[in-house]
Amino acid sequence: xxxxxxxxxxxxVVTAICAIVALACLYPLVYSVLVSFCAPHEINASYFLPIPxxxxxxxxxxxxxxxxxxxxxxxxSLFRTVVGTVLSVIACALLAYAVxxxxxxxxxxxxxVLLFCILFGGGMIPTYLVxxxxxxxxxxxxxxxxxxxxxxxxxxxxxxxxxxxxxxxEAAAIDxxxxxxxxxxxxxxxxxxVIAAISLFTMVGQWNSWFDAFLYVSQEFAHLWPLxxxxxxxxxxxxxxxxxxxDDLIHMIESGAADDMSIKMAxxxxxxxxxxxxxxxxQKYFAKGVYVGSVKG
Amino acid sequence: xTDGASAALQSAAGAESPKRVLSxxxxxAIIVIATVFICLLAALFGNVFAKIQPDLGYTINLxxxxxxxxxxxxxxxxVDLWQNSIFVPVPTLIPVVTLVLIALLVLLITLSVxxxxxxxxxxxxxxxxxxxxxxxxxxxxxxxxxYVYMLFSKAKAYDYYGDERYLYNVFETKAVLLVYAxxxxxxxxxxWKLSLKTVKTVKRFLPIYGFMVVPLILIVxxxxxxxxLQTMLSFKEFVLKDGVFGSDWVGLKQFSLIFGDPKMLKxxxxxxxxxxxRLVVGIVPPLFLSVCLYDIKRQWLRSTFQSIVYIPxxxxxxxxxxxxxxxxxxxxxxxxxxxTSTDFIANEKYFMWIVIITAVWKELGWGTILYLAAxxxxxxxxxxxxxxxxxxxxxxxxxxxxxxxxxxxxFLTIMSLGNILKGAGGEQLLxxxxxxxxxxxxxxxTWLVWYGMNELQYSLGAAIxxxxxxxxxxxxxxxxxxxxxxxxxxxx
Numbered sequence: 001x002x003x004x005x006x007x008x009x010x011x012x013v014v015t016a017i018c019a020i021v022a023l024a025c026l027y028p029l030v031y032s033v034l035v036s037f038c039a040p041h042e043i044n045a046s047y048f049l050p051i052p053x054x055x056x057x058x059x060x061x062x063x064x065x066x067x068x069x070x071x072x073x074x075x076x077s078l079f080r081t082v083v084g085t086v087l088s089v090i091a092c093a094l095l096a097y098a099v100x101x102x103x104x105x106x107x108x109x110x111x112x113v114l115l116f117c118i119l120f121g122g123g124m125i126p127t128y129l130v131x132x133x134x135x136x137x138x139x140x141x142x143x144x145x146x147x148x149x150x151x152x153x154x155x156x157x158x159x160x161x162x163x164x165x166x167x168x169x170e171a172a173a174i175d176x177x178x179x180x181x182x183x184x185x186x187x188x189x190x191x192x193x194v195i196a197a198i199s200l201f202t203m204v205g206q207w208n209s210w211f212d213a214f215l216y217v218s219q220e221f222a223h224l225w226p227l228x229x230x231x232x233x234x235x236x237x238x239x240x241x242x243x244x245x246x247d248d249l250i251h252m253i254e255s256g257a258a259d260d261m262s263i264k265m266a267x268x269x270x271x272x273x274x275x276x277x278x279x280x281x282x283q284k285y286f287a288k289g290v291y292v293g294s295v296k297g
Numbered sequence: 298x299t300d301g302a303s304a305a306l307q308s309a310a311g312a313e314s315p316k317r318v319l320s321x322x323x324x325x326a327i328i329v330i331a332t333v334f335i336c337l338l339a340a341l342f343g344n345v346f347a348k349i350q351p352d353l354g355y356t357i358n359l360x361x362x363x364x365x366x367x368x369x370x371x372x373x374x375x376v377d378l379w380q381n382s383i384f385v386p387v388p389t390l391i392p393v394v395t396l397v398l399i400a401l402l403v404l405l406i407t408l409s410v411x412x413x414x415x416x417x418x419x420x421x422x423x424x425x426x427x428x429x430x431x432x433x434x435x436x437x438x439x440x441x442x443x444y445v446y447m448l449f450s451k452a453k454a455y456d457y458y459g460d461e462r463y464l465y466n467v468f469e470t471k472a473v474l475l476v477y478a479x480x481x482x483x484x485x486x487x488x489w490k491l492s493l494k495t496v497k498t499v500k501r502f503l504p505i506y507g508f509m510v511v512p513l514i515l516i517v518x519x520x521x522x523x524x525x526l527q528t529m530l531s532f533k534e535f536v537l538k539d540g541v542f543g544s545d546w547v548g549l550k551q552f553s554l555i556f557g558d559p560k561m562l563k564x565x566x567x568x569x570x571x572x573x574x575r576l577v578v579g580i581v582p583p584l585f586l587s588v589c590l591y592d593i594k595r596q597w598l599r600s601t602f603q604s605i606v607y608i609p610x611x612x613x614x615x616x617x618x619x620x621x622x623x624x625x626x627x628x629x630x631x632x633x634x635x636x637t638s639t640d641f642i643a644n645e646k647y648f649m650w651i652v653i654i655t656a657v658w659k660e661l662g663w664g665t666i667l668y669l670a671a672x673x674x675x676x677x678x679x680x681x682x683x684x685x686x687x688x689x690x691x692x693x694x695x696x697x698x699x700x701x702x703x704x705x706x707x708f709l710t711i712m713s714l715g716n717i718l719k720g721a722g723g724e725q726l727l728x729x730x731x732x733x734x735x736x737x738x739x740x741x742x743t744w745l746v747w748y749g750m751n752e753l754q755y756s757l758g759a760a761i762x763x764x765x766x767x768x769x770x771x772x773x774x775x776x777x778x779x780x781x782x783x784x785x786x787x788x789x
Binding site: 026125208267 | 505511516518524526530590592593594601616619620621626630658691719724745749750755758762767773
């Protein structure tokens with residue numbers, strides 16, 4: 001075999017592997033989107049991908065008309081995503097800016113505190129006790145306030161700030177700008193990539209989160225549950241829950257017992273739609289900013 | 298030292314004009330006033346008194362302000378409900394003594410600063426201010442000792458108006474720690490004698506400190522305070538009525554319960570097992586994929602593949618579970634293709650495979666990022682040279698690509714070894730388990746939810762997460778050290 005054919009074979013194999021992985025990543029998504037548009041008898045009519053012959057949005061109509069639970073849930077999810085992300089990014093960037101100042105007295109101590117927070121965690125039960133004693137249980141703020149500070153994000157933003165050239169800041173300081181102005185109109189605009197990447201991670205984390213609802217918000221406060229938790233319940237624990245507030249959901253899923261897969265998939269698609277919408281816009285930022293961000297895994 | 302240098306020093310000392318000294322004094326004065334103010338606020342609004350209503354299960358707390366107003370009336374009989382609290386009862390006379398001591402501390406600090414401000418830097422006044430500062434420290438340390446005693450001893454009731462009545466800490470413990478920290482800081486600052494330079498720098502950075510206040514308070518409340526509670530809880534036997542601080546110390550009982558119980562040991566082993574599985578699939582397949590991605594030379598193709606394989610990382614586990622369910626449920630796609638109706642997810646045989654494969658699906662693409670970042674720094678001329686020397690594609694991978702990301706691989710492995718007790722993916726297991734596979738999904742994180750939280754075994758739960766955190770910390774530090782020694786790559 002000549003060198004040339006070897007090279008060609010290698011290129012083909014490598015491309016094929018990547019293509020297979022990419023297909024494997026996309027296939028389940030396409031499958032579930034298609035299922036959500038199918039009539040019940042069409043789901044299992046063909047192999048691999050169900051082809052909706054009569055393209056129907058019946059499942060979505062049912063999801064949105066079965067009651068107002070889903071609108072409330074979307075509202076809660078949007079609230080926690082928007083408010084939680086804005087507050088979190090501002091607070092983390094402020095602290096990061098403060099500790100990125102090299103000659104700040106006490107800087108080393110604060111950084112040590114942050115690193116210790118990363119190394120040693122508080123654990124589920126003590127955190128629950130603290131949140132309980134602060135009176136945050138069963139309120140919407142339990143999604144926001146405990147999540148404002150993320151130590152990893154502080155460290156990542158700090159690292160980025162430290163890499164920025166100091167000349168502009170000093171020039172602004174000489175021109176008489178105060179610290180707040182320097183932070184807002186000099187440092188932040190220069191840090192767009194990292195701020196965008198951190199915002200993306202925080203937003204995705206907030207939108208995707210269901211565990212805090214599971215721990216801190218009880219069934220009597222089901223109107224405070226975010227969308228992800230409803231989706232989880234519609235799949236998993238349906239028979240364990242029989243509260244009045246969930247009647248809409250239960251009724252909807254039970255009434256369509258035969259074709260509930262479409263409805264479930266419609267719910268799922270609604271649950272990940274915002275991420276799919278946001279993803280392309282943020283991609284260029286996280287391609288740059290992510291190399292720092294991905295260290296946190 | 299030359300004459301010139303000493304002359305310069307002399308003139309520098311001379312330059313410390315009275316005005317500048319005054320600004321240093323101002324700094325101290327501000328600290329003192331702030332301390333006094335905070336102490337006063339805490340004394341007035343912190344909880345001073347508490348009454349446990351055993352039958353109702355709530356605590357009545359009284360602030361200092363209310364206490365003062367009540368003293369003028371008919372005593373402590375008329376009390377309102379204030380709030381629930383997980384904090385503790387303490388012995389009777391201590392609060393009063395402590396209140397007096399804190400007042401004394403404030404007085405001493407004030408005096409010390411006033412003396413120092415008025416006096417010159419010589420003779421009697423210096424001795425005075427030193428003595429006062431030392432006295433401040435003494436009082437502060439005494440208060441600390443009192444609080445340590447209160448934390449370690451469990452207060453018993455004293456009868457008052459016929460029912461059980463406990464005196465609280467002078468303040469609610471939260472507030473006390475805060476006030477105490479501030480007071481000690483102030484005393485320490487005075488003892489240390491803030492130098493002119495420090496005062497100036499601090500003054501310059503005042504807005505920056507302002508930026509830090511709210512974030513740091515949040516970190517203290519939501520990161521540090523739980524750590525403190527966790528450490529205490531794991532050496533205590535938590536009783537709901539007594540709160541964290543009031544429960545009895547039991548030493549290492551919780552830990553001996555954990556390590557003496559075969560069931561718990563099995564939970565720990567299972568955690569290790571699943572974590573190790575995840576560690577392997579979290580490192581090897583992404584490595585393979587990134588080598589492939591790196592060798593696609595067409596830029597557009599490569600970036601398209603990259604954007605596609607990153608997508609699953611951004612989906613929640615709930616959505617991943619939903620998709621898995623649609624594929625593997627009895628009426629799902631796989632059963633349709635096989636013509637069967639097996640419930641794969643609920644089947645013990647397949648459960649762990651499903652968990653691991655979905656984890657790979659979700660994180661495979663994302664895992665390539667660090668490798669690709671490392672590869673982007675490799676000089677492409679190396680590959681060209683190897684090609685000219687007759688190296689085939691596989692040889693190039695073996696001799697150039699892999700060695701250039703060797704450090705990243707070692708670093709990632711070591712770091713995930715450090716996370717071994719936390720890496721079992723409790724969130725995913727909580728979503729994927731069913732009644733039949735609950736046994737297999739039992740790792741530390743799920744144990745905490747199912748038995749720690751739901752069965753109120755707070756102390757045992759805190760002990761096991763203390764163990765988890767402690768091992769995690771030691772592992773990360775050791776592994777980081779090893780990583781720095783062997784590869785030169787460290788976490789910070």
